Amino acid sequence: EPEVTQTPSHQVTQMGQEVILRCVPISNHLYFYWYRQILGQKVEFLVSFYNNEISEKSEIFDDQFSVERPDGSNFTLKIRSTKLEDSAMYFCASNWGINTEAFFGQGTRLTVV
Amino acid sequence: AQTVTQSQPEMSVQEAETVTLSCTYDTSESDYYLFWYKQPPSRQMILVIRQEAYKQQNATENRFSVNFQKAAKSFSLKISDSQLGDAAMYFCAYRSATRFGSQFYFGTGTSLTVIP
Numbered sequence: 001e002p003e004v005t006q007t008p009s010h011q012v013t014q015m016g017q018e019v020i021l022r023c024v025p026i027s028n029h030l031y032f033y034w035y036r037q038i039l040g041q042k043v044e045f046l047v048s049f050y051n052n053e054i055s056e057k058s059e060i061f062d063d064q065f066s067v068e069r070p071d072g073s074n075f076t077l078k079i080r081s082t083k084l085e086d087s088a089m090y091f092c093a094s095n096w097g098i099n100t101e102a103f104f105g106q107g108t109r110l111t112v113v
Numbered sequence: 114a115q116t117v118t119q120s121q122p123e124m125s126v127q128e129a130e131t132v133t134l135s136c137t138y139d140t141s142e143s144d145y146y147l148f149w150y151k152q153p154p155s156r157q158m159i160l161v162i163r164q165e166a167y168k169q170q171n172a173t174e175n176r177f178s179v180n181f182q183k184a185a186k187s188f189s190l191k192i193s194d195s196q197l198g199d200a201a202m203y204f205c206a207y208r209s210a211t212r213f214g215s216q217f218y219f220g221t222g223t224s225l226t227v228i229p
Binding site: 033056089101107 | 146148150155156157158159160163204208212215216217218219220221222
């Protein structure tokens with residue numbers, strides 16, 4: 001069964017460092033998303049991506065965040081200068097069409113120290 | 114903006130019994146989708162069930178069913194014959210059916226404990 005895969009599963013980084021979280025969405029999907037979940041809290045939307053551009057982003061997605069789909073398969077989230085409060089589980093998701101459910105990856109646990 | 118509210122932070126149910134998780138939402142849109150996602154301790158997000166707003170019939174998926182009340186903007190999840198593997202965090206989610214690339218709006222979640 002096709003699935004969304006994320007790497008790494010866990011990343012520890014020092015405050016101020018740049019991190020890149022990687023995702024491989026399901027191959028025929030057209031819409032891609034990044035969400036985050038701070039421990040014990042709700043799942044928060046960061047950004048959606050369609051047709052090689054951002055279609056929607058939240059207030060959380062400020063200038064320190066960027067997304068890219070550098071080739072036909074990968075979808076990355078870059079955090080330029082990490083802060084302690086960026087520590088969270090980051091989920092990538094994708095779906096085929098506007099009326100379909102999102103398939104989530106297993107998440108990347110980011111710990112900023 | 115759309116909001117999704119889950120008023121039950123925690124619920125428990127005896128194994129083999131039935132439990133209902135509540136969800137309400139607020140939207141001005143008429144066409145949308147509603148979902149229930151399950152998040153076990155592994156923290157993977159797994160789709161449990163979905164409902165199209167234009168459908169009057171409530172969705173069912175084996176032991177899982179929903180009670181969708183569009184006028185009341187209510188979307189509850191019923192789990193019948195609860196199993197130990199049902200223990201997880203459950204999130205209700207909303208998505209527009211008309212806006213391309215629209216995000217999913219999640220509730221705060223309900224932690225379900227299944228008592229053997």
